[in-house]
Amino acid sequence: QKIIYLQDYKPSDYLIPKTEMWVDFTPERTRITTDLHIERQVGVEDGTPLELDGEHLELVSIAIGDEVLGAGQYELSESGLKLLDPPQSFVLSTVVDVEPEKNKSLEGLYRSSGNWCTQCEAEGFRRITYFLDRPDVMSVFTVKMVADKDLAPVLLSNGNPVDSGEMSNNRHFAEWHDPHPKPSYLFAMVAGKLDKISENFTTKSGKKVDLNIYAEPGKAELCRYAMDALIRSMKWDEERFGCEYDLDVFNIVAVSDFNAGAMENKGLNIFNDKYVLADPATATDQDYALIERIIAHEYFHNYTGNRVTCRDWFQLCLKEGLTVFRDQEFSSDERFRDVERIDDVKGLRQSQFVEDSGPLAHPPRPNQYEQIDNFYTTTVYEKGAEVVRMLMTLLGKETFHEGVDLYLERHDGEAATIEQFIKCFEDVSKRDLSQFQKWYTQAGRPQVSYTTAYDAESKQFTLELKQTVPATPGESEKSPMVLPIKFGLVSNNGDDLGWDSVEGAEVRDDLIIMDKEDVTVQFHGVSSAPVVSLFREFSAPVTIQTKASLEEDLHRARLDGDPFNRWESLQSAILNIVSPSMAVDGPALDLDLLDQVASALSQTLDSQDMSPSFKALSLRLPNYQDYAQRVGENINPDHIKSIKRDVDRAIAERLRGQLVSLYSALHLPDEYEPNAEQSGMRSLRNQSLSLLAALNDKQIFEMVETHYNEAQNMTDRQAALAIMCAYAPDRAEPLLAHFKENFAEPMTVFDKWLSLNASIDDDRTIDRIHSLMADDRFSLETPNRVYALFGSFTQGNPTQFAREDGAGFDLIADIIMHIDKFNPQVAGRFAVAFRIWKNFESKRQNAARTALERIRDMENISPNLSEMVNKTLE
Numbered sequence: 001q002k003i004i005y006l007q008d009y010k011p012s013d014y015l016i017p018k019t020e021m022w023v024d025f026t027p028e029r030t031r032i033t034t035d036l037h038i039e040r041q042v043g044v045e046d047g048t049p050l051e052l053d054g055e056h057l058e059l060v061s062i063a064i065g066d067e068v069l070g071a072g073q074y075e076l077s078e079s080g081l082k083l084l085d086p087p088q089s090f091v092l093s094t095v096v097d098v099e100p101e102k103n104k105s106l107e108g109l110y111r112s113s114g115n116w117c118t119q120c121e122a123e124g125f126r127r128i129t130y131f132l133d134r135p136d137v138m139s140v141f142t143v144k145m146v147a148d149k150d151l152a153p154v155l156l157s158n159g160n161p162v163d164s165g166e167m168s169n170n171r172h173f174a175e176w177h178d179p180h181p182k183p184s185y186l187f188a189m190v191a192g193k194l195d196k197i198s199e200n201f202t203t204k205s206g207k208k209v210d211l212n213i214y215a216e217p218g219k220a221e222l223c224r225y226a227m228d229a230l231i232r233s234m235k236w237d238e239e240r241f242g243c244e245y246d247l248d249v250f251n252i253v254a255v256s257d258f259n260a261g262a263m264e265n266k267g268l269n270i271f272n273d274k275y276v277l278a279d280p281a282t283a284t285d286q287d288y289a290l291i292e293r294i295i296a297h298e299y300f301h302n303y304t305g306n307r308v309t310c311r312d313w314f315q316l317c318l319k320e321g322l323t324v325f326r327d328q329e330f331s332s333d334e335r336f337r338d339v340e341r342i343d344d345v346k347g348l349r350q351s352q353f354v355e356d357s358g359p360l361a362h363p364p365r366p367n368q369y370e371q372i373d374n375f376y377t378t379t380v381y382e383k384g385a386e387v388v389r390m391l392m393t394l395l396g397k398e399t400f401h402e403g404v405d406l407y408l409e410r411h412d413g414e415a416a417t418i419e420q421f422i423k424c425f426e427d428v429s430k431r432d433l434s435q436f437q438k439w440y441t442q443a444g445r446p447q448v449s450y451t452t453a454y455d456a457e458s459k460q461f462t463l464e465l466k467q468t469v470p471a472t473p474g475e476s477e478k479s480p481m482v483l484p485i486k487f488g489l490v491s492n493n494g495d496d497l498g499w500d501s502v503e504g505a506e507v508r509d510d511l512i513i514m515d516k517e518d519v520t521v522q523f524h525g526v527s528s529a530p531v532v533s534l535f536r537e538f539s540a541p542v543t544i545q546t547k548a549s550l551e552e553d554l555h556r557a558r559l560d561g562d563p564f565n566r567w568e569s570l571q572s573a574i575l576n577i578v579s580p581s582m583a584v585d586g587p588a589l590d591l592d593l594l595d596q597v598a599s600a601l602s603q604t605l606d607s608q609d610m611s612p613s614f615k616a617l618s619l620r621l622p623n624y625q626d627y628a629q630r631v632g633e634n635i636n637p638d639h640i641k642s643i644k645r646d647v648d649r650a651i652a653e654r655l656r657g658q659l660v661s662l663y664s665a666l667h668l669p670d671e672y673e674p675n676a677e678q679s680g681m682r683s684l685r686n687q688s689l690s691l692l693a694a695l696n697d698k699q700i701f702e703m704v705e706t707h708y709n710e711a712q713n714m715t716d717r718q719a720a721l722a723i724m725c726a727y728a729p730d731r732a733e734p735l736l737a738h739f740k741e742n743f744a745e746p747m748t749v750f751d752k753w754l755s756l757n758a759s760i761d762d763d764r765t766i767d768r769i770h771s772l773m774a775d776d777r778f779s780l781e782t783p784n785r786v787y788a789l790f791g792s793f794t795q796g797n798p799t800q801f802a803r804e805d806g807a808g809f810d811l812i813a814d815i816i817m818h819i820d821k822f823n824p825q826v827a828g829r830f831a832v833a834f835r836i837w838k839n840f841e842s843k844r845q846n847a848a849r850t851a852l853e854r855i856r857d858m859e860n861i862s863p864n865l866s867e868m869v870n871k872t873l874e
């Protein structure tokens with residue numbers, strides 16, 4: 001396979017300032033006529049051929065101006081069209097036919113529930129017409145769409161509507177013009193039968209924008225919350241980042257077949273409908289929160305991604321890292337900041353940390369790839385966001401915002417790089433950020449250890465810090481990173497202690513900036529011995545290797561002024577206590593130590609100062625993945641799972657009375673609202689019930705059944721089911737049957753049913769999955785079904801996925817190989833499930849290797865899947 005290297009980047013020899021398209025939709029095929037206004041770049045020699053990208057296109061005709069081209073003037077291949085000797089400036093007219101009906105890859109133009117829609121990022125536009133399909137070639141698009149009025153009453157593309165009308169034979173047309181030059185990956189079209197809801201928004205300079213959200217017939221009312229989130233996003237982006245919407249309309253279309261979450265096409269976002277449709281009966285609080293996030297994310301791309309785009313795909317995290325950071329900040333401003341932060345860090349650890357420690361580790365800006373589709377990773381997205389967050393921490397919020405302003409202004413309408421982004425922050429802060437930039441270019445996560453000493457006589461506190469970055473595939477030499485360490489010196493009563501002077505590192509207020517491998521920070525004039533609280537708010541994505549003493553952890557858990565570290569310390573206390581017992585022949589659990597944790601937890605639950613959502617997070621004891629990461633290698637999932645049960649039960653026993661009264665005493669308003677306050681309360685009730693279920697007690701299971709039967713919303717209903725699936729599969733079965741019978745619509749609910757079933761860990765799991773696949777409504781061609789069933793299995797059922805007999809690995813290998821034949825993106829994405837294979841004990845490792853090799857050796861493997869599997873096996 002061809003490897004593409006960042007260092008080989010060259011600007012395009014030709015540009016396409018203007019593109020005009022005529023698109024004629026018919027049930028059999030879609031005919032696309034395109035006029036490209038092409039210019040050779042200054043300095044490029046006469047006779048330089050022009051290679052346009054194009055795949056799965058049937059060329060009907062080609063002309064330059066009025067001259068039809070013949071053989072000898074161009075060459076066609078599977079990957080495109082080459083003009084051998086194009087003029088300096090010309091209009092290339094092509095006519096191509098495509099067959100969206102047959103397109104199951106969900107890239108380019110395809111049909112979803114009968115509607116036509118597109119997905120072009122990263123390289124899907126080349127399946128629509130011949131083009132320079134690369135982000136640094138930006139064009140002003142005009143698109144005229146024609147279709148049967150009954151088949152496609154709605155015709156949408158990017159930008160503003162400029163014309164529409166009736167035609168003969170029951171046909172009609174619509175013309176769209178997008179004044180903003182954009183790369184082809186932001187192109188979009190939708191044609192079909194759709195319902196909509198509409199609102200409008202007046203921007204800060206007084207411009208009125210029409211907002212529409214379209215969904216399949218009958219589903220429009222389920223878009224209300226998404227609309228609300230959109231309006232809040234538009235307002236927030238004006239207030240926090242000064243970004244004002246720049247077209248007359250903003251359209252969102254929700255489709256039911258979509259590979260990813262959503263797509264930020266200029267003025268016409270296309271969404272996976274599971275991130276749009278919601279009502280209390282079918283969506284959980286978590287679904288609502290995700291909808292809010294993703295609506296905001298795609299909207300925010302209008303500046304960070306669209307107005308300033310990426311020069312090449314190596315710069316993907318320029319738009320994604322920054323935009324994830326922006327959506328995190330949005331949620332934090334709209335909800336509870338502390339809780340959002342903890343949730344985001346949990347997410348980062350469960351996915352990015354795993355990626356970083358395995359065969360697929362790569363920097364947020366990789367320097368080589370085979371298939372860019374495989375790089376829409378948690379490292380590019382979530383770690384990318386952490387890097388932006390560190391910039392804010394390092395420079396201060398105000399200077400950080402000046403830097404973003406400068407970036408959006410200086411590069412408006414351009415395709416930029418990470419270096420140009422960083423340069424803006426250097427210019428506003430006058431700080432050298434060259435070492436900081438390593439966060440973008442170096443893979444892996446610093447491992448930090450520390451020691452402390454306090455001398456009562458001299459009132460001196462010494463903090464020694466050390467960082468090392470472990471080797472990752474292809475990168476053995478690592479250099480130290482810049483770590484912004486937010487910290488506090490916690491006194492006996494919980495106040496932060498001050499100091500008179502400090503030396504050994506740059507220390508600004510509550511921030512230590514560590515840029516070397518070893519640093520010794522001396523604080524003079526510290527009045528009493530502190531417990532140090534490091535990386536408050538998780539100020540850098542590192543792993544702390546030093547095991548704090550139980551006393552220190554519990555001190556922080558009770559008194560730390562930083563909620564993140566308060567939460568973190570309780571979790572780490574548990575992991576520290578349990579970790580010796582996690583070795584297969586390790587000592588028994590120390591229940592006395594767990595008692596102490598339980599009493600700290602009990603104090604948290606009683607506290608008047610903490611919100612229900614914070615308490616709910618504290619009740620979510622370390623999960624399977626947390627334990628597995630702590631163990632690291634030679635993992636036996638059954639063993640981990642049984643230890644986790646013992647821990648949960650031990651703590652539940654000690655908190656039983658308190659949990660029962662928490663569950664019963666919390667009363668919610670009658671009217672369901674998906675807001676942070678209410679969802680925090682529901683979460684606390686459900687977490688209490690969930691921990692109680694660890695007692696394996698009939699009375700508690702009856703409470704869970706009542707919880708299910710009396711649930712007034714999907715959040716509680718699903719929570720009850722999930723508890724039962726996890727702790728009492730036999731009792732779960734009748735409830736699941738009831739759920740299926742009574743909550744058949746919409747498909748988002750069917751997906752929940754699939755996920756719940758696939759999460760059950762018993763000896764019938766694999767058979768159960770086979771019978772789920774036989775359900776009429778299941779299809780491997782619809783990514784949401786696949787993610788619901790198999791995502792839940794590989795992520796949420798680790799003991800069955802990693803069965804000792806290899807049946808779980810085999811099942812997933814079969815599914816991946818099947819899907820690869822028509823949807824390589826999804827197949828590649830699913831192969832990620834195997835990235836942990838080397839962490840298992842040898843029997844499971846061998847079974848996983850056999851499954852991976854079987855995939856690797858399959859006939860006609862796609863380039864996507866092949867890259868993923870080969871890297872995973874390396």
Ligand code: DPP
Nearest residue numbers: 121260262263264298
């Ligand atoms: N660019 C999309 C996003 O918003 C991915 N398809 O992340």
Ligand code: ZN
Nearest residue numbers: 297301320323
């Ligand atoms: Zn994005």
